[in-house]
Amino acid sequence: MTSDDLLRIVIVDDEPLARTVVREYAAAEAGVDIVAECANGFEAVKAVTELKPDLVLLDVQMPKLDGFEVLELIGGDVPVVFITAYDQYALRAFEVHAIDYLLKPFSAERFQQAIARARERRRATLPVDEIVREARPRTGPVERVLIRDGTQVHVLPVDKIDYVEAQDDYVAFKSEGKQYLKDQALGAVEAALDASRFVRIHRSYILNIDRIARVELYAKDSRVAILRDGTKLPVSRAGYARLSELL
Numbered sequence: 001m002t003s004d005d006l007l008r009i010v011i012v013d014d015e016p017l018a019r020t021v022v023r024e025y026a027a028a029e030a031g032v033d034i035v036a037e038c039a040n041g042f043e044a045v046k047a048v049t050e051l052k053p054d055l056v057l058l059d060v061q062m063p064k065l066d067g068f069e070v071l072e073l074i075g076g077d078v079p080v081v082f083i084t085a086y087d088q089y090a091l092r093a094f095e096v097h098a099i100d101y102l103l104k105p106f107s108a109e110r111f112q113q114a115i116a117r118a119r120e121r122r123r124a125t126l127p128v129d130e131i132v133r134e135a136r137p138r139t140g141p142v143e144r145v146l147i148r149d150g151t152q153v154h155v156l157p158v159d160k161i162d163y164v165e166a167q168d169d170y171v172a173f174k175s176e177g178k179q180y181l182k183d184q185a186l187g188a189v190e191a192a193l194d195a196s197r198f199v200r201i202h203r204s205y206i207l208n209i210d211r212i213a214r215v216e217l218y219a220k221d222s223r224v225a226i227l228r229d230g231t232k233l234p235v236s237r238a239g240y241a242r243l244s245e246l247l
Helices: 016-027 041-051 067-074 088-097 108-121 128-135 186-192 237-246
Strands: 007-012 032-038 055-059 080-084 100-103 144-149 152-157 163-167 170-175 178-182 198-202 205-208 212-219 222-227 232-235
Touching: 007 016, 007 041, 007 108, 016 032, 016 055, 016 108, 032 041, 041 055, 041 067, 041 152, 055 067, 067 080, 067 144, 080 108, 100 108, 144 178, 163 186, 186 198, 186 205, 198 232, 198 237, 205 232, 212 232, 222 237, 232 237
Parallel strands: 007 032, 007 055, 055 080, 080 100
Antiparallel strands: 144 152, 163 170, 163 205, 170 178, 198 205, 212 222, 222 232
8 A cells, every 4th residue: 555545534524423434434444544523614624724634524514614614614625525415416516526425324335435536536636616616505695704714713794794805815804893814806705795785896895885984085086985983995986886876
């Protein structure tokens, strides 16, 4: 067995019995080392960040943070095999994009196949954004934003967002006097938020319209939005046109 065949894995499932089954199957596999077992998504993000495993066996249906949200937070550097009970929309995406998926209940032989496939593709980077985009049910704008800060995860309800600012390769979510940085494009944030509540007022800013106190003329063809807390944000001509449609 070569070093390429050795797998350090993290098991993530909120059901103790399900973790037991995966643990027993993994223990029977040569060259598989279970470095962590996680009962929820927050534990999973912490374990993956600290331990940097070769493979994550990730349940889809979990409370608080589901498998898709964990995937979004840990990024695409760690290969993932998904575990799911019934979500057909997820299965279709996994068949195309993921290393593999395991449909509960699965046999030891099926588990072996997934491990073998993971070994073959362990160096491949998964197209995480595409997996999340295609696998998630299209139920409308997001109601919360997930932000990883080291091993910590911040869950930010969109109602708490004052505005979003582009900062180089990151975006900064401003909320209740605090700032949360996320490695994401401002355009992607704009597409995910409710267009009836959030508006792109400038190439660098998205504003929660509930936070506006007033809009003032700043210079020719440019304005400034003054928020309830006194914060001033630039408003471009195109941004003002979009803003006027909502006010």
